[in-house]
Amino acid sequence: MNVPIIDPLQGDFPEIIEEYLQHGSMKCIAFNRRGTLLAAGCADGNCVIWDFETRGISKELQDKDCVAPITSVCWSKYGHCLLSSATDKSLTLWDVKNSEKIARITLQQTTLHARLHPGSCTPSVCLACPLSSAPILVDLNTGSSTVLPVSVSDNGCGNLPIPRNKFADGSPPFTPTAATFNRHGDLIYVGNSKGEILIVDSTNIKVRAVFQVLGGVIKNIVFSRNSHYLLTNSNDRVIRIYENLLPLKAASEYLTKMADKLNDLQGVEKLKEVGSKCLSLVRDFQDSISRTQWKTPCFSGDGEWVVGASASKGEHKIYIWDRAGRLVKILEGPKEALTDLLWHPVRPLVISVSITGFVYIWAKDYTENWSAFAPDFKELEENEEYVEREDEFDLIPETEKVKEVGVNEDVKIDIITVEKDTAFSDSDASQDELCFLPTIPSPDIPEQEDKYLMNSLKLDDCTQSSSPFSDEAGLNVNGIIPGPRPISDTVVENSVAADAGDTTSLKRKRKPSAKGLELQAEKGKKPLTKIKSSGKSLKSKISRKNGTPSEDDEDVYL
Template identity: 30%
Template sequence: MQQLLNPFAQKYPEAVDSTLSSQGVSILFNPYGPFAGHYLAVGGNDGIVEIWDVETRGMIRMLEGHVKAVGGLSWSRNNRYLLSCSLDATAIIWDLSILSHPYLQPKTPATSSSSSSSSRPSSSSARSHTIRFDAPVSTAVFHPRNSKIILATLTCGEVVLVDLRNGSRHTLEDVVEGEEAPDDIQSRKRVSMACAVFSPCGSRIYTGTTNGMLLVIDPVSRFVLQRVRVANSALKQIRFDASGYNIITSASDRALRILSVDPLTSTLTPLHRFQDLVNRTPWHAIGFSGDGEYVMGGAGHKMAHNVFIWDRETTVLIKVLEGPKEPLIDCDWHPTRPVIASVATSGDVHIWQTSSPDNWAAFAPGFEELEENIEYDEREDEFDIEDETDLARRKNLEEDLEIDVLNVPTDYPSAPEPISVLPPAYLISGSEENKEEGESCIRAIQAVREWADQGPDDDTWTGFWLSLDLDEEMGEDDENGMD
């Protein structure tokens, strides 16, 4: 059970609460469902993907499949599937419903060495699909509505849209809808694409180029719908906030920029710019807080581990989190709580939280905080809250209750649908021209959704739940004569 959030508490972390020993180079919280933020995926420098429980600080999955560093991670809509991409030019979709941690495998009877080794499942059994590319993959993300649609960014400067439903692959290019091939089409093709993401509703693809342009692309027709000059240098990262109406970009000029997305036409409007003017800090990771009130930037210092936090509306620097004396590689903000996870060059994962001192007076009105211990005489009936006979009878009744610890509970609320950017009615009211433009935009978005919903995947869980196969473990214990 997660702790209830205090609406008046501080909404950003202050210090490192714990450290997870790993070999990580990339991290990502699971962002959706009733268990949002309960699990943390860590992509390792050795090609191993680890999944950690944020509450218990324990590793619950180990996925072995890559042979080089894992640079990008993505969770599916209901968190059943995990996508990892690596510099070995592959992207792997893992099915987390299959038990895959080598230390958590159900044991098999030792009839023979060959049969025992062959019947024991391995982490490769959790592999659902393996997608191979012609170049190392820097990032890869799921489509928000279908985990069989993947958007991959290659280190060679290409963005590839992969559709596993029909096995098609399309390389996105800077071609404007309705235009003939311009005279400078060859020079335009030489512009590389450095990053790409889906919009939270999945109706658009946003890509950043090496010449500072942000392109809005229709995933069905693969035409460029909008083209905005964001910076005069290469764009390195693009992230959306939870609402889907704000984008933050990171460019090689060491500046972070926020742009507003119009829900009707997907028009981009620059809003704010964040930059460390004193030290000219480069940024290795960017993002928003869960509620979108704060902007996060993971600094790329060579001898420091700092995370900058700004207020999104006022652009005021709120806090600089100072960690161990080693560079930061990647960081991610918890989707619902003021928690940040960051990765250092050593591979260790640091969990930042807000320290909240215990207020014992909040438990009962009679509690008093003392500066030093005093002697207290207990009354004879002070703690006689319930009659001993009634207490014994109630305990006997509770012993007969059966508790199911093997099956996944089904009374959890369903995972929320990806955010919708369909405009409300008042946005398309007014002149006939505005109405026609708004209705055409809505039809285009609905067409993309229908395309994405064709051939749905198996990601239909009501919530992400990692459990052990206790039936087989308990059955083997009984066979071995263990209590």
């Protein structure tokens, strides 16, 4: 579609289901940084990588050691590695290009979400959020793990959950919450059941700041792609957007300097004071009528839109707001519960995963505006009679010739240097990024030329299992392209062959043509001579049009 004929006043958000992907039963999805590859974790323990431009499967990562459903997938920064977590408590790091396992470890609990460290090209450290314990930092090379603090004491130190999932201050049992890295991975944002966000230094695992969120248990923490905004999904059915006040680089050092200036405060009060200068509330989103519980909310690629999915069973609803808080669209899909949701990093596309294992691609329903291409263009709702002007088709001599534009042919054109993509701030430093993979071609069904019999095809196999040839190529149980022959004749011949004990491939008895019958009648009058008709081969071919041999398709011996 031509870009000039697209109405620029239309909202840049998806509206309809453009396509769906199907391969086994997919449970979770993740885009690489460029949005060219889509990874999906399946229920059989394998990971499928789709080429998002062609919608074809580029690679399938099969793990013989894992047959449990995948709970999350995550790409490394430059797309060379893929981390997957499964319900069998395992974490697996894959080399995507070579389809090899780099590391595999088993934790004590099932991991709901796992994220690789974003500051390394070849990450070996990941953040895992187990089902019923505090988030942990895992070294994939050594298998060692460090539990992150989920609360702070009066002296300002982080406390770890004690056995039986109880906090030291006697708070209720531990509820699984979310945790995520910041842009460069020097800080970790951890939510707890008290509605607090603990900002933890990823190097020494110390709490640097505490920010209070009104809403109870924090279920999701998501940064926008440019890290200027942070999104939280709480148990009070409200999605809140905060502005990130920390610098994008050296944020940990900035918190240390900020804390040194607050010498008059100590303990928790000091951490909360520092936390109040880290985030600032911008807007909250909720459905005040139906009080919908939200699932997997996220930002758009440019951070201008916020999307959240309904957590109701049997409902595939996606809500889209602008950053000002206005609800602009509600997308209603099939009556299937939604398990995962993503917005494309660059394009206005939303990808959702249903509980049945299908991946739906939501796209913009563009309306063509031809007046942008031709200002005098007029759209008609019905046919109208056109009345031409009197001089519309008159030949007018050229009075002025258009002057040729001077072009310097000696100027060298640079076709090697790649311009920096404005959507990626560090695109010039990612030349070794893995953006595409060779797509696995699917074999076509071979044409059945000169083959009207399928060797070693038994009648029992045909009746018990369906063959792709019989379904897709339109062949009957004998491997013959069906023609106008009555079905009863085929059934009778098959039953006779079965009674005779014939276990070989069944053959169809051909009827001679009229020309053949005439020549056979004269067989005893002339010497035996080979007659070649129409230059055809010795083997006769059945006409694909009517399924019967024609007069020119036979070699006859007289």
